[in-house]
Amino acid sequence: MQRLLDVLGDRELSLREIAEALGLSDRKNVMRNYVAPALDGGLVVRTVPDKPNSRFQKYRKA
Incomplete structure (x- = not known):
């Protein structure tokens, strides 16, 4: 998971x-x-929490 957090920055x-x-x-x-x-x-x-399968979904650190 640390690799993921490093990548997200x-x-x-x-x-x-x-x-x-x-x-x-x-x-x-x-x-x-x-x-x-x-x-x-x-x-x-998630950046679009209401639609977890959205094609516009992105992720960021909490």
Whole structure:
């Protein structure tokens, strides 16, 4: 999760951008192993909280 927080910094990034920054290609894997645990832990928040599957969804540090 620390890698995810380092990648996010002060920016808002989409799942695709996060995957690229981490050097990974499978977005589902990135969501399952990095983003979802960070969301559950309150470390990361969605920019469109009402629509978690929005194509405009981005993530930022809480």
